[in-house]
Amino acid sequence: MEERTVIIVDDEPGHRLMVRAVLEDDGWTVLDADSGERALTVLAEAAEADVRPGVALVDMKMPGMDGMQLLKELQIRRPGMPVVLLTAFGSVGSAVDAMKKGAFDYLTKPADNDELTAVMGKAFEYHKLVRENARLKAEVSGDVKFIGASPGVERVRQLMAQAGPTEATVLILGQSGTGKELVAEGLHRASNRADRPLIKVNCAALPDDLLESELFGYEKGAFTGAVKDKPGRFQLADGGTLFLDEIGEMPAALQAKLLRALQEKTVEPLGSVKTVKVDVRIIAATNRDLKKEVAAGRFREDLYYRLAVLEIRIPPLCERKEDLPLLVSFLLRRLGNKNNKIIRTVTPAFLDALSGYDWPGNVRELENVLERALILSRSDALGTDLLPPQITGAREANQNMSLDMNGEMPDLLTSRSQATPASLEEAERLAILRALEENGNHRERTAEALGISRRTLQYKLKKFGLTRR
Template identity: 85%
Template sequence: MNEERIALIVDDEPGHRMMVRAVLEDDGWTVLEADSGERALTVLAEEAESGTYPDVAMVDMKMPGMDGMQLLKELQVRRPSMPVILLTAFGSVGSAVDAMKRGAFDYLTKPADNDEVIAVLGKAFEYHRLLEENARLREAVSGEADFIGASPGIELVRDLIGQAGPTEATVLILGPSGTGKELVAEGLHRASNRADRPLIKVNCAALPDDLLESELFGYEKGAFTGAVKDKPGRFQLADGGTLFLDEIGEMPAPLQAKLLRALQEKTIEPLGSVRTISVDTRIIAATNRNLKKEVAAGRFREDLYYRLAVLEIRIPPLNERKEDLPLLVSFLLRRLGNKNNKIIRTVTPAFLDALSGYDWPGNVRELENVLERALILSRADALGTDLLPPQITGAREAGISIDVDPVFQQPSAPANLEEAEKLAIIQALEENGNHRERTADALGISRRTLQYKLKKYGLTRR
């Protein structure tokens, strides 16, 4: 692996530290050690002076002096983006689960299984890398209206904004509601030579037909009852700048013809006027409709569609770029925390897993609403699944997601969720030949969670 990975191991047992170090170094990690919580903070400070930081920390729960829970709290303050994995005896699993609710990334029971150590630390490193990438993206963008994410779909959107922004081309932005079409329009305007001129926005679906016409093209005194003075339209207000027509698919047919003429001739006629006004306005339009289908159905002018769609930019819905969720969650929590004067430094892995399992019909707008609700209701330093609405958590229980077989809906169904969970695990084991890793993948849980469930239900001998 080309990317350096640094782990901090905090354990008062030298033998266990030595074993974990050997396992990780064989996997290409750089390992730092500390025999106490106090020494771990010193190591962290020394590394900071040299300009390096651990990516992941593995901390023993039971240590003399500062224990694992106290160190977890300190690390969350000093390095909030660094995942912390707790080491615990099997009899103390309850304490480790409580620590995960407080923001620990995961836990391992001692003595830790070598493959499990590599798997859990690898997952934690990827989580940390995404958070660090989010921080770099925030520094790179010029404002909070920029897209957050590193998925191929979002990278393409950024690339198209960079290419189309400096041109005079008309751009049509496509995407479902809540994906951020307005943000793309703002990005195009900022990247253009018109950035120092106005960006005027009009929501075509929010205004009645007659009012929309007067808003776009303006009117002269006496044009209709109540027109007591001249009023410039949005085209004139955006002269030299950009006019963003949101929900263009809702525009009525008569106005489509008038808009087409304005685009072709770069002139407008205010209501009640016989004079023609020249305007230098760049048009950016957006819609959540399929305009090609609207054209085929006769609801949208074909010539206007081709005039608007010189370049099309499609924004992928959130369910097509779930790999961006950690970045989006981190960014949105920071912004929402500032807005609500309540700072949340992290979320539990189960919280992120629940978000990843949801389809997000409302896209980023829905995600933002869910996070704001969780932030407001939270009483801890980390957001847990108890703060998520039922439509997101669904059947998830204690970090495990189960697709219950239809047989469980029959009169012979198990009496409770635990019984259903046990039967689902047994079925998955049988279907995967008792292979633990394949069974965990089939259930959508980690191998550590599967091992815990096997012990809980007395299935370890299978």
């Protein structure tokens, strides 16, 4: 629940109670805390009851964790939640600096009642707008989170949560089809630049000369065919994020120019003698081992260290096969909506075949295989007859190997008859049970581990009769 809920963080009891009374009279549900540390505990306890404040009202000066430190922590834990600061008249300059770092607004103490209700109302409207934009983007993209509960996926989500609200340059590493672009989009959405453009460039898809003009732009007459000025991707991304996909494919000469742009925060369009200042956050991705590329002399060492302030490695699907039930369930629902076709059941042999395959194309290949099976199916169930030979062949090879070693066949979910269909709901139920156990039945952490919202988890627990846990 987020409707008109606020958390007040102020170490002065009298002022905190006064503000609370004003906001409650204005229709707000109010939580409060006397310190930054206590505020984080209150937020965690509220989340257990499915209550998440839409706005935070935070005093700048408090013992222990002060307002600026709490602002940074809230940007990580609750990205998109506006923070309004309370400050003494003589510290207005500090509050203005805080707004440059992401605070929504500030009020001087003691807060004027009318100004207080007006600013808090604007903050909550902004919060609703941010959430609605995020929802619409999620509907358009079809997915905003990593699906899975494996340790590797959880590590990716943790790093995204830590790096997203910062200005740090991030290097995303992973095989093709693992979801590097999805991570870049998540980092941008979690940043203070989320309302600015996310511009994407695939460095492997453009010839060298075209890549340079696309990145830095050009002036009229710079080369044959340049009939007018054209801004580059750096300029288009000004104030936002520039995602350089497959950065390992960038030619050496262009690497030097990119390094200069990163160091000086300026670009020089082709055919121009003037430099243009740009404010851009860089996120890069590659399926190459850039350390080996540096050692081989194919990638600049200074550029590598400039890009790899933080590295996020996405595990290939073959390293997280325990996520297959959740991925299959999620993808089949999405593909079913796309193709106007509902799949309710998959056979145990179908899931076992998926588990026995190494997925060199990763999640992208899995999605293609599932869409093919869905289109070819004549019922609401999927069996191995709908899988391509390379997958069923891998399953048979694994069966023979397993029988030779220990006389029994491995199973993706649980022991079951090969003649009995296993529903997608069963796969989800077992995955949720495992995630609950691994997270000590803590629902907030379980939802995060599964890559779903707490409200969705609550629905599924009720659906599967697991609410007593």
